[in-house]
Amino acid sequence: MSFGNAKWVWMNGKMVPWEKATVHASVHALHYGSGVFEGIRCYETEDGPALFRLDAHLERFVCSAAVYEMSIPYTSKELTEAITELVSANGFASCYVRPLCFRGSCNLRVDPEDCPVDLSILAWPWAPLHGSDSSKAGLRVCISRRKKFHSDMMPPTAKASGQYVNSILAIREAKHQGYDEPILLNTEGYLAEAASENIFLIHGNTIVTNDEQDSILLGITRLSVIEIARDLGYEVKIVRLTIDDLMTADEAFVTGTAAEVVHISQVDGKRIGNGQCGPITLRIQQEYMRAVQGRNPGYAHWLLPVKKATAMQV
Numbered sequence: 001m002s003f004g005n006a007k008w009v010w011m012n013g014k015m016v017p018w019e020k021a022t023v024h025a026s027v028h029a030l031h032y033g034s035g036v037f038e039g040i041r042c043y044e045t046e047d048g049p050a051l052f053r054l055d056a057h058l059e060r061f062v063c064s065a066a067v068y069e070m071s072i073p074y075t076s077k078e079l080t081e082a083i084t085e086l087v088s089a090n091g092f093a094s095c096y097v098r099p100l101c102f103r104g105s106c107n108l109r110v111d112p113e114d115c116p117v118d119l120s121i122l123a124w125p126w127a128p129l130h131g132s133d134s135s136k137a138g139l140r141v142c143i144s145r146r147k148k149f150h151s152d153m154m155p156p157t158a159k160a161s162g163q164y165v166n167s168i169l170a171i172r173e174a175k176h177q178g179y180d181e182p183i184l185l186n187t188e189g190y191l192a193e194a195a196s197e198n199i200f201l202i203h204g205n206t207i208v209t210n211d212e213q214d215s216i217l218l219g220i221t222r223l224s225v226i227e228i229a230r231d232l233g234y235e236v237k238i239v240r241l242t243i244d245d246l247m248t249a250d251e252a253f254v255t256g257t258a259a260e261v262v263h264i265s266q267v268d269g270k271r272i273g274n275g276q277c278g279p280i281t282l283r284i285q286q287e288y289m290r291a292v293q294g295r296n297p298g299y300a301h302w303l304l305p306v307k308k309a310t311a312m313q314v
């Protein structure tokens, strides 16, 4: 299985062996996608494993849950303890962490009001989404025929399970056409984002990206990259982005917790720049990796150390 040697799952307050962390087929979230989740990375640093921007992820988790009228039955402090214990119990030096808050089993009316709010947290080793060498090869993307949903339909700033069927359709379409990743336009025809990453373009020395008015999830990697780029002395502008902006960019890249920072090599078969990772993207990518791996003390406040991992026996 692709979850490697994950042994423990945190479920509704308890550490449960991986095989026993199951739910019933009548769970509301399975039928209607009534859940919210987070994706967090824990990196290997010189001082042991460390969670990257856990506080920001938990804040977004609580906000996503609030949109769907779920009150998370644990405080952020309790969730922080649960996550650090989970990483330790699994004995991971680095891993991906996936908290999921979802409507459990009670009835299958669409209205979830009577269904309990359940919470599970998974952790497993996960290489960068587009492969370990994606930072070199880059991504061949297409402009998707699928539009990103507008906030009048569903809130793009909430990370809700059911909302991802939009990304699933777009990514399958892209793969069938031989691309690595789709770029979704919003309903007004501006760039929104990739299936699970935000987008940045570079023209000359100026870096541009969009924001929530263009139907994106406000990525925590996006936020980190904006700060890193500004600290490096680049101008970062938040503007609406058009297809032409993308097609004429000197460099373009996507950001996400799972993918990290990956350059776009082609759009609909047309090369961006010379197709290689451009110098500004490379600098940001390297600086981002230094930050997450605790190699830049200026960003140490983004890391939460986890006790030296000692795998707990099942």
Ligand SMILES: Cc1ncc(COP(=O)(O)O)c(C=O)c1O
Binding pocket: 039, 167, 193, 194, 195, 196, 197, 198, 216, 217, 218, 219, 220, 221, 222, 255, 256, 257, 258
């Ligand atoms: C739709 C979407 N956009 C952007 C992102 C990037 O967000 P983050 O950087 O917080 O992982 C993600 C990943 O969670 C996503 O699913």
